[in-house]
Amino acid sequence: MRLCRSTRLPRCNAPFSAEIKKPTDAIIRILRACVCGSDLWWYRGIAKRESGTTVGHEAIGIVEEVGSDVVAVHPGDFVIAPFTHGCGKCAACRAGFDGSCLEPTEGPNGGYQGEYLRFEHANWALVKIPGKTEDYTDAQLNNFLTLADVMATGYHSAASAEVKEGDTVAVIGDGAVGLCGVIGARLCGAKRIIFMSHHEDRAKLGREFGATDIVSERGDDAIKKVMGLTNGVGVDAVQECVGAVSAIEQAGKIARPGAVIGRVGVPQTEPSSKTLFWKNIGLRGGIANVTTYDKNILLEAVLDGEINPGKVFTKRFDLDHIQEAYEAMDKREAIKSLVIVADK
């Protein structure tokens, strides 16, 4: 039993116990964690979450202990702890869709914003980072941290939208996921990336990440602007990184016939299927295939210095100031809040 501090709901001083329960588990000692836009749902009271629940779902850390079946990682290994827990063996994982792994996990759902984490399906789902933490700069550590969710989710929006070499794409949503979606579009070969952003700081970072055009208008004006930028035709692919009613509707209106909308925001509404039908517009996406993307493309892109998604962390906190980390995101004072749990 390893008693530790873990952010719980409501804030709870009782220590949390992270322990191996199954032979496929590992215990991770967390170095860095962060707050996700989706954490704001329960923070704001929009989504329900039980009292006492541990929270957070993105972290990097050191493997502390492994279950008897875990052979791919060992104590002392430096790892990315994805929010997904693909088993690596089921039909979904084999098809590259570990975000929809068919093997159940038992929870607790969360616990990454803490000192220790019980991580399920550790054998396949954990992503090993070569070397030691000391080998990397602060900026590189932040890059790795985004591979636990936000960069993989941004990439999923591009992959789901079937973005290909030379495409003109639109990215809806200028949160950390949308920003990483811009990076994803670039990795998939998009030539022109229209980034829908209403905030100057995010638009600036979007440009740095590869956006070629910024659309700061809202609603119908934004649609007109995109249509104007594409000779009245619409874009080849839309990355929908919000999930709100307005975003889904906007996506359908700016997509050219035959385009695919890649969505990664949990949908608040059903898109108008008939509108999509008449324009032959596709709708794909869901929970990101974090481990698959990390192992296939993203970790290498970070190690090569090709992408720098860690720039989405614009404020940093420690576990003692976790409340402030949430507040900064809630008030849009931070694009994404970093939480330093341990130095090494």
Next chain:
Amino acid sequence: MRLCRSTRLPRCNAPFSAEIKKPTDAIIRILRACVCGSDLWWYRGIAKRESGTTVGHEAIGIVEEVGSDVVAVHPGDFVIAPFTHGCGKCAACRAGFDGSCLEPTEGPNGGYQGEYLRFEHANWALVKIPGKTEDYTDAQLNNFLTLADVMATGYHSAASAEVKEGDTVAVIGDGAVGLCGVIGARLCGAKRIIFMSHHEDRAKLGREFGATDIVSERGDDAIKKVMGLTNGVGVDAVQECVGAVSAIEQAGKIARPGAVIGRVGVPQTEPSSKTLFWKNIGLRGGIANVTTYDKNILLEAVLDGEINPGKVFTKRFDLDHIQEAYEAMDKREAIKSLVIVADK
């Protein structure tokens, strides 16, 4: 002005005039036409259709006259007259989505069940058949006729579902489109084709077209059967050839995570987007890209004798018995009704 008989709603003896109105028009003298499942919507009073409207949207025939801008076909040419009228030049057509061509047509919508037809965007949308009608057998003429809609639409369900080499797919809907969907799945390389059919004659034809498994159960029993056939995983791709509420829901339930549903039935309902999201299931499809498919793959497959979609015509009529042609389909006495308009 070319006064002719054309099936009109309600049956109307007044002659119809087919004439060139735009330089991109052609007049087609119809040889064979047919009745589509979608024609039954207005026949049954489910969809509204104005009195006096000409009907039918599938035919093969001979080019009688062309507008001044038409250079790709000439009077005397033997052609397929697709129900779509892709201009061949807009962004949608260039992307291969001529089913959602951005250039308007002015109508009338229909008129293929008649002696002469005004065909818009004739330069690109018409599909030239090599040689003369006399070069072909009765069965081959029927194969060509399916390329005006039903075979291209069936193929669209497979292409939209992104069926690829070695896939296990399910085809929902055992009408003529679903049957052609089985052929489409085979052309896309599917290894296993599960055909959902409740009618023995259609199931038999489905097997002949390439189906490897028949599921004759309905509702939840059908879902259980498909899951049983796929080790509880679901299929790699679903071709939804109905459009009804139950079909769309069934599609989502039998698809494995990451699968794509290719739909060609005009949707009567919105699929549950959230269900699709959590399983990373995609939804694509719409109006078939008839001319693109005909020119790229289908005409050659028919000419090579690789496919025989014309077998969906199980009863034949002439223009004087058009009412019976509709009745045979309405009563499910015919899979699809052929209408012989002229011998040559």
